[in-house]
Amino acid sequence: MPKVSLAHGNGGAASQELLGDLFLRYLSSPVLHCLEDSALLEEHAGRLAFSTDCYTNEPPFFPGGNIGTLAVHGTINNLAMRGAMPLALSLGVIIEEGFPLGDLEEIIRSVGLATELAEVAVVAGDTKVVPRGRMQGICLSTSGIGLVAPGSEISGTDIEEGDVVIVSGNIGEHGLALRNQGGKLPACCAGEIGPMHFMIREIMENFPDATHALRDPTRGGLATSLVWLASASAVCMEIDRQAIPLCEGVRRFCARENISPFYLASEGRCILCCDPQYAEEVLALMRTIPIGANAGIIGRISASPMGRVRLHEADGSISFLDAL
Amino acid sequence: MPKVSLAHGNGGAASQELLGDLFLRYLSSPVLHCLEDSALLEEHAGRLAFSTDCYTNEPPFFPGGNIGTLAVHGTINNLAMRGAMPLALSLGVIIEEGFPLGDLEEIIRSVGLATELAEVAVVAGDTKVVPRGRMQGICLSTSGIGLVAPGSEISGTDIEEGDVVIVSGNIGEHGLALRNQGGKLPACCAGEIGPMHFMIREIMENFPDATHALRDPTRGGLATSLVWLASASAVCMEIDRQAIPLCEGVRRFCARENISPFYLASEGRCILCCDPQYAEEVLALMRTIPIGANAGIIGRISASPMGRVRLHEADGSISFLDAL
Numbered sequence: 236m237p238k239v240s241l242a243h244g245n246g247g248a249a250s251q252e253l254l255g256d257l258f259l260r261y262l263s264s265p266v267l268h269c270l271e272d273s274a275l276l277e278e279h280a281g282r283l284a285f286s287t288d289c290y291t292n293e294p295p296f297f298p299g300g301n302i303g304t305l306a307v308h309g310t311i312n313n314l315a316m317r318g319a320m321p322l323a324l325s326l327g328v329i330i331e332e333g334f335p336l337g338d339l340e341e342i343i344r345s346v347g348l349a350t351e352l353a354e355v356a357v358v359a360g361d362t363k364v365v366p367r368g369r370m371q372g373i374c375l376s377t378s379g380i381g382l383v384a385p386g387s388e389i390s391g392t393d394i395e396e397g398d399v400v401i402v403s404g405n406i407g408e409h410g411l412a413l414r415n416q417g418g419k420l421p422a423c424c425a426g427e428i429g430p431m432h433f434m435i436r437e438i439m440e441n442f443p444d445a446t447h448a449l450r451d452p453t454r455g456g457l458a459t460s461l462v463w464l465a466s467a468s469a470v471c472m473e474i475d476r477q478a479i480p481l482c483e484g485v486r487r488f489c490a491r492e493n494i495s496p497f498y499l500a501s502e503g504r505c506i507l508c509c510d511p512q513y514a515e516e517v518l519a520l521m522r523t524i525p526i527g528a529n530a531g532i533i534g535r536i537s538a539s540p541m542g543r544v545r546l547h548e549a550d551g552s553i554s555f556l557d558a559l
Numbered sequence: 560m561p562k563v564s565l566a567h568g569n570g571g572a573a574s575q576e577l578l579g580d581l582f583l584r585y586l587s588s589p590v591l592h593c594l595e596d597s598a599l600l601e602e603h604a605g606r607l608a609f610s611t612d613c614y615t616n617e618p619p620f621f622p623g624g625n626i627g628t629l630a631v632h633g634t635i636n637n638l639a640m641r642g643a644m645p646l647a648l649s650l651g652v653i654i655e656e657g658f659p660l661g662d663l664e665e666i667i668r669s670v671g672l673a674t675e676l677a678e679v680a681v682v683a684g685d686t687k688v689v690p691r692g693r694m695q696g697i698c699l700s701t702s703g704i705g706l707v708a709p710g711s712e713i714s715g716t717d718i719e720e721g722d723v724v725i726v727s728g729n730i731g732e733h734g735l736a737l738r739n740q741g742g743k744l745p746a747c748c749a750g751e752i753g754p755m756h757f758m759i760r761e762i763m764e765n766f767p768d769a770t771h772a773l774r775d776p777t778r779g780g781l782a783t784s785l786v787w788l789a790s791a792s793a794v795c796m797e798i799d800r801q802a803i804p805l806c807e808g809v810r811r812f813c814a815r816e817n818i819s820p821f822y823l824a825s826e827g828r829c830i831l832c833c834d835p836q837y838a839e840e841v842l843a844l845m846r847t848i849p850i851g852a853n854a855g856i857i858g859r860i861s862a863s864p865m866g867r868v869r870l871h872e873a874d875g876s877i878s879f880l881d882a883l
Contacts, residue, residue: 246778247883270787271715272640272775273610275707280604286597287649287702289687291694316596325611327651327700359702363613370615370694376651378611378683378702383599391595451596454570463594559571 237336244330244364253362257340261347262326264356274358276323276380284319284381286310291374295342298412298425302375303345308430309453309502310379311353315432316449316505318389318439319381321355327376328360332367342373353430355379384439393447394468398536399514401507403431403521404529406457407485410499421484428503434524438507438517445513450506455559456498458544460506462558466542468508474534474556475547482529498559508536561660568654568688577686581664585671586650588680598682600647600704608643608705610634615698619666622736622749626699627669632754633777633826634703635677639756640773640829642713642763643705645679651700652684656691666697677754679703708763717771718792722860723838725831727755727845728853730781731809734823745808752827758848762831762841769837774830779883780822782868784830786882790866792832798858798880799871806853822883832860 242249259268266274288309295302311321326346330339350356405423412424431451438446448468452460457479465472481496489496503526509517514532521527534547544556566573583592590598612633619626635645650670654663674680729747736748755775762770772792776784781803789796805820813820827850833841838856845851858871868880 245883247783248881250778251882269714269716270791272637272773273608273643273703273705275641276607276609278606282602283600283607283704284597285600285647285649285683285704287651287683287700288685289651289653289700291653291687291689293689293693313596317599319597323609325609325702327611327613327702329613329615329653329698329700359609359611361612361700363615365615365617368695369617370698371692374653374694374698376611376613376653376685376700376702378649378651378700379597380607380609380704381597390593392593449596454574459571467594557572558575559569 303342307349314381407496627666631673638705731820
């Protein structure tokens with residue numbers, strides 16, 4: 236089985252070969268193909284969003300995807316959380332000497348496919364190979380530049396009292412997929428995660444003033460993201476536990492394993508704080524889009540206690556949700 | 560000695576603490592301090608350059624700097640190689656559980672200092688902590704957005720016959736500093752590397768049409784970069800070995816250790832292919848700027864053999880320089 240060697244990362248002939256035979260085969264941007272020290276983008280008008288994320292999943296393959304798809308979706312979704320459409324991505328790859336070339340190819344093929352479907356390109360990249368043992372497997376980092384729609388003012392600090400809190404789909408499935416490699420997972424966890432920018436664009440085009448804040452509940456899960464939002468806007472989140480979208484498989488699995496689904500990463504999902512006058516229509520629109528099919532209203536914004544998240548149970552009792 | 564723990568990377572309270580106590584203390588951009596999913600930049604006019612690089616130096620501290628300074632200078636210099644001034648940087652950090660917090664602080668302090676001196680800010684970031692043994696030490700990745708001066712057309716493909724080849728300073732010092740931790744290094748290798756964008760801006764402002772191509776001879780060294788340029792522009796490089804700037808310490812060290820300095824990474828240096836009518840003036844200007852003090856003309860561009868680099872010896876004999 237062919238493996239990645241140190242020479243693949245030394246910047247010389249073997250590096251060029253790996254670039255040509257593998258990376259450029261799946262990443263088809265003409266700008267990337269120039270292989271200059273940096274990529275030049277076309278001129279455009281408007282404000283930019285800029286985001287970066289590192290991906291260290293071990294093993295790099297998991298139900299529903301791999302580290303390559305995740306690296307693309309993760310960065311696109313971070314941009315989308317400011318109402319930005321992705322303009323260009325960069326990809327950094329750190330590989331351990333001896334990593335199977337076939338696995339690398341599958342990961343980069345997935346990056347290529349994910350960028351095509353998301354209608355964005357990897358225009359800049361870097362590959363380093365480290366000696367065996369210096370790292371296990373592979374790590375990726377993607378950065379993204381996004382173009383913000385004119386007039387868009389989406390920020391975690393802009394939530395207002397009375398806003399309606401929407402979650403765009405079932406939480407926890409992705410987090411369980413990453414966590415558990417034992418084959419005991421509920422079937423829903425094998426579903427693909429995806430990019431949210433097309434959904435966000437639809438919402439912004441149809442209801443330009445509806446969205447006050449967006450956040451994707453990845454690391455630290457829904458609970459940590461809700462606390463962050465409550466704190467950033469100095470408001471209180473009143474969340475109805477029963478309303479949080481959760482598939483039956485995840486609910487049962489979490490109960491059995493004594494895991495709280497509220498702290499599981501949920502890539503491909505967002506929390507949307509919505510002007511109440513548009514909330515029902517925004518929700519209806521989201522549900523017409525596959526990635527938003529399970530969207531639901533989970534709560535409302537109140538004035539105090541500031542920075543806190545109150546979880547309302549079916550029996551009327553209330554507890555506080557904390558960050559991880 | 561306090562160490563980095565897995566909780567520092569889980570996105571929860573400990574992560575916020577590390578962010579607040581360490582990262583935000585040294586990286587003072589108000590945009591970064593928002594901690595949104597992506598950073599919003601001010602509106603600006605013009606074409607953008609985009610670049611990314613991963614840094615895996617082990618150990619992370621070396622004569623003349625550390626992985627933090629290198630990550631800043633490397634990405635700024637990649638942008639400068641297209642004639643772009645840095646607009647914003649992102650920083651990804653992957654740390655092994657147990658990494659000394661003091662070392663992390665020193666690295667991030669260096670990032671902060673390097674960005675301040677370069678007049679650019681880290682506006683977006685991500686930190687991941689991986690379990691002990693999954694990686695050794697620390698890896699960084701920086702991406703950068705740069706603004707290209709109007710009308711600037713600098714590209715490795717734009718070299719013309721007759722162009723003069725300038726190298727901006729002594730080569731090999733940085734590469735030896737990274738390679739050798741044994742204390743046998745010549746003193747010149749402990750010199751700081753630096754960002755080149757201010758020098759490039761000076762050249763472009765004073766001689767807007769002079770620069771046809773730029774490349775920084777990092778991985779693969781001067782030889783690999785010269786071959787890349789010759790190939791990208793389908794020209795031949797006629798290089799005078801005696802003219803290549805090399806400090807006496809590196810020359811002796813390389814001779815003794817049987818290393819070719821032409822393949823050593825030289826961060827903080829560039830190859831500049833210059834319109835011949837401006838070459839002497841550009842060289843004179845470069846020498847007035849500290850980072851260009853040792854700049855020299857190392858050769859000329861001829862038509863053929865296309866894509867090759869011919870090395871002319873003092874005795875008139877000629878050999879070919881290949882990529883690593």
